[in-house]
Amino acid sequence: MKHVMFLVVGLLLASSLPTQAAQVRARTYVVGADVDASGHVTGTQVDADVPANIAGVLAGAVKQWAFVPATRDGKPVRAHTFIRAKLQVAPDASGHSTVRIYFMGNGPKFDETNVPPRYPLDAARAHQQAFVMLDATVQPDGSLTDMTVHSRSRRWPLPRAFTTSVLQAARQWHATPERVDGQAVATHMRIPMNFTLSDQPLSAAQADAMREALREEMSTAKAKGGHFGDLFQSDQPVALDSPLQPRALAANTH
Template sequence: MTLKPLIPLLLAAAVPAAFAQGDREAVHTFQVDLDAQGRVTSIDPVDAIPDATRAALQAHIANWRFEPRDGATQATRTYLRVATAGESSATSTPRIISASTGPAMTHLTQPVYPTSELRRGEGGVVVLEIAVGADGRVHDVGFHGDRQQATRSMAQAARDAALAWQFTPEQVDGQPVASTVVVPVCFMAVNPDPYSCTWQGPEARNLSRYAVVNLDPVVRVDIPSQQIAGF
């Protein structure tokens, strides 16, 4: 069995049991700008997205409510991260697994899979709490929660890799701001089952492997529950 560590940008979230086995999973990032009154002025994809998928997602996003932190009366910019399963076609649209706001992930390096665990075929989940500076660089990496579902070697490998990651920070009044994000790193088989790598986030919420949580986003998003497929 071939194993490798997985970080959220590279593999999609655990999918609902109702999802088809062959569903394509992906993460799409949008830049969202709000004016000083908290009104959305633009929602633009950061990376290339197929036209049909982009149109379908933007139609959903147009109905979501974005709220500046603490009722800020300054222009803000955030990055909306949307995990999906399935593809757009004449008869269907991608199903939304999760969506969150925060800094955009721009450069991620894979952790090195510890040799002993790789030889044994052992997997695990490391949940990192990462301090991202206003410069987009990682300033500190800790572990989120009291217990990690991984060996000490996996935890160290995940932390070492995260120290080199880079982000595009959120902005308030045109100035980049620091943030703290919680990110799962999964050491697992290449073909995981639908519930592989779930983890417990803030407020004891069970989250999928594609979920990234910003502990203090400059803009929060409120999404109708019926539009989220969950996992």
């Protein structure tokens, strides 16, 4: 079976989430955030289809986080970004559930209607897999430009078919840009995509190469206050130059 992972959390909360290993349930949500000139979140926007109990927990957590203020002409100004927040529900020894909310990053918001790239048929027949990075700029009008594709690991060559597939899909994508002082701005993005075959395990050399690459990615994310879960699951897009950089992002526990 072919898979393409794309960018594309008590009991009441848990009932709304997908089940994962060891009964831990988690999901990443995108929350719009209004940030004032001091770097504090003053307002949030959660998608209408998110259950009200989860939306309230997300909004409360996001409002406790802070950013280095955006600037215009050297002066701090208000800004708007989209925060990716991972809500995780895990049972404890007493049988109760602990809810934790982690900051996963911020930047533009990609449309849910964006169609992921197709798994190249010839690559699937040849049992080829790929762990890919798309670098692109989200322009103020929401289009993507300046696109380049490369392997997530320097030690894992990238067949051309995967590059072609990613670029064909990404040319059709759209995003809602970040805003500074009311004006839409461009943001450079790095978007991971994994092309895997369920019946094709990684070789020892491939697994080692990916572990090395992902350790580097996770180290960079943690330095910026982000959080990653299991190895090989860091599939969140990263804003390379968001006008709002994280400052105080402790995980929230409920």
